[in-house]
Amino acid sequence: MTPIAVAYITAAQGGGDSERWTRMLGEALGRPVDMRVWPNIGRAEDVTVALAWKAPGGALARFPNLRLIVSLGMGVDHLLLDAKLPADIPIVRIMDEGLIGQMSEYAIYYALRHHRAIPAYEASQRARQWKVEDFVDTADRRIGIMGLGAIGTDVARKFLGLGFPTSGWSRTPRNLVGIACHHGAAGLDAFLAGTDILVDVLPLTPETTGMIDGRLLGKLPKGAYFINMARGGHVVDADLLAALDSGHLSGATLDVFNEEPLPGSHPYWTHPKVLVTPHIAGETNPRTAAASVADNIRRLEAGQPLIHTIDRAAGY
Numbered sequence: 001m002t003p004i005a006v007a008y009i010t011a012a013q014g015g016g017d018s019e020r021w022t023r024m025l026g027e028a029l030g031r032p033v034d035m036r037v038w039p040n041i042g043r044a045e046d047v048t049v050a051l052a053w054k055a056p057g058g059a060l061a062r063f064p065n066l067r068l069i070v071s072l073g074m075g076v077d078h079l080l081l082d083a084k085l086p087a088d089i090p091i092v093r094i095m096d097e098g099l100i101g102q103m104s105e106y107a108i109y110y111a112l113r114h115h116r117a118i119p120a121y122e123a124s125q126r127a128r129q130w131k132v133e134d135f136v137d138t139a140d141r142r143i144g145i146m147g148l149g150a151i152g153t154d155v156a157r158k159f160l161g162l163g164f165p166t167s168g169w170s171r172t173p174r175n176l177v178g179i180a181c182h183h184g185a186a187g188l189d190a191f192l193a194g195t196d197i198l199v200d201v202l203p204l205t206p207e208t209t210g211m212i213d214g215r216l217l218g219k220l221p222k223g224a225y226f227i228n229m230a231r232g233g234h235v236v237d238a239d240l241l242a243a244l245d246s247g248h249l250s251g252a253t254l255d256v257f258n259e260e261p262l263p264g265s266h267p268y269w270t271h272p273k274v275l276v277t278p279h280i281a282g283e284t285n286p287r288t289a290a291a292s293v294a295d296n297i298r299r300l301e302a303g304q305p306l307i308h309t310i311d312r313a314a315g316y
């Protein structure tokens with residue numbers, strides 16, 4: 001069977017996960033994959049499909065017969081930054097149920113940690129102190145999810161399943177059973193006013209860049225908690241630090257940052273109210289993601305409409 005030539009382009013050292021992708025995509029397609037791992041791409045003319053994650057600028061313009069660009073992450077901001085990104089080639093993203101599940105685990109773990117006052121109990125144990133913290137009923141801890149897409153919907157449904165009053169905010173109207181859905185600029189203030197734990201799972205677009213600033217944080221109730229597992233570019237760091245220092249926010253868990261890796265001198269590292277993780281909320285898993293890529297390659301070859309496509313104008 002003729003192998004399909006696929007380029008695997010990532011800035012990750014050591015070729016990233018190319019070996020697993022070659023195996024898993026081959027299995028999902030039912031035919032061999034001739035994986036060309038950047039920068040060793042061989043004859044660029046052979047390649048029709050590119051798998052990309054933080055590709056070096058201009059790399060995707062190197063393939064004259066490219067017909068499909070696949071983002072190996074669920075975010076596509078890394079692709080749209082490339083000034084030489086070929087204009088007329090469709091972009092799709094992976095749809096990875098495994099990654100979606102990990103994102104929900106992350107949000108729920110850090111929300112429950114805050115909700116059940118675990119940091120206070122850890123401190124009490126260190127002090128050999130038997131001290132019971134104030135009880136907050138789950139029914140009184142309101143979760144607000146910014147972004148009700150593939151990930152936000154799963155996160156919202158799982159919080160609802162745990163008994164938390166859950167709301168969400170999106171660009172266009174959404175309708176999710178049991179979840180209070182808000183949308184657009186007009187819906188933002190009401191959404192924020194009813195949120196005790198804010199979970200950011202928006203894409204990074206021109207509209208969302210820098211939107212989590214002092215004004216927005218000031219609309220959350222006093223004592224609110226913030227979890228960012230989306231993109232650091234949403235946040236004005238100085239404003240978030242000011243909201244934590246003033247006591248308006250009770251704490252934050254941050255997985256993503258304006259600059260990654262987070263520089264050693266950054267105040268987040270040592271801030272007593274901040275938990276830092278190194279962009280690990282959701283890892284793309286070829287085992288769970290390859291089927292969606294194979295599906296789109298089959299559709300491309302059969303001339304059928306692609307799925308999980310990106311709206312370049314909207315930026316996601």
Ligand SMILES: NC(=O)c1ccc[n+]([C@@H]2O[C@H](COP(=O)([O-])OP(=O)(O)OC[C@H]3O[C@@H](n4cnc5c(N)ncnc54)[C@H](OP(=O)(O)O)[C@@H]3O)[C@@H](O)[C@H]2O)c1
Pocket residue numbers: 073074075076099103146147148149150151152169170171172173174184201202203204205207208229230231255256279280281282283316
């Ligand atoms: N930390 C990690 O490890 C990690 C891993 C994976 C993904 N992520 C991040 O998570 C993001 C979300 O992923 P996803 O798959 O859930 O995205 P998605 O399916 O594209 O959904 C995006 C959601 O955000 C909403 N939205 C977009 N622009 C908006 C705006 N200006 N105002 C209000 N709402 C807006 C969309 O509204 P509509 O419903 O109206 O379209 C949609 O509900 C990714 O873009 C990526 O940045 C992070």
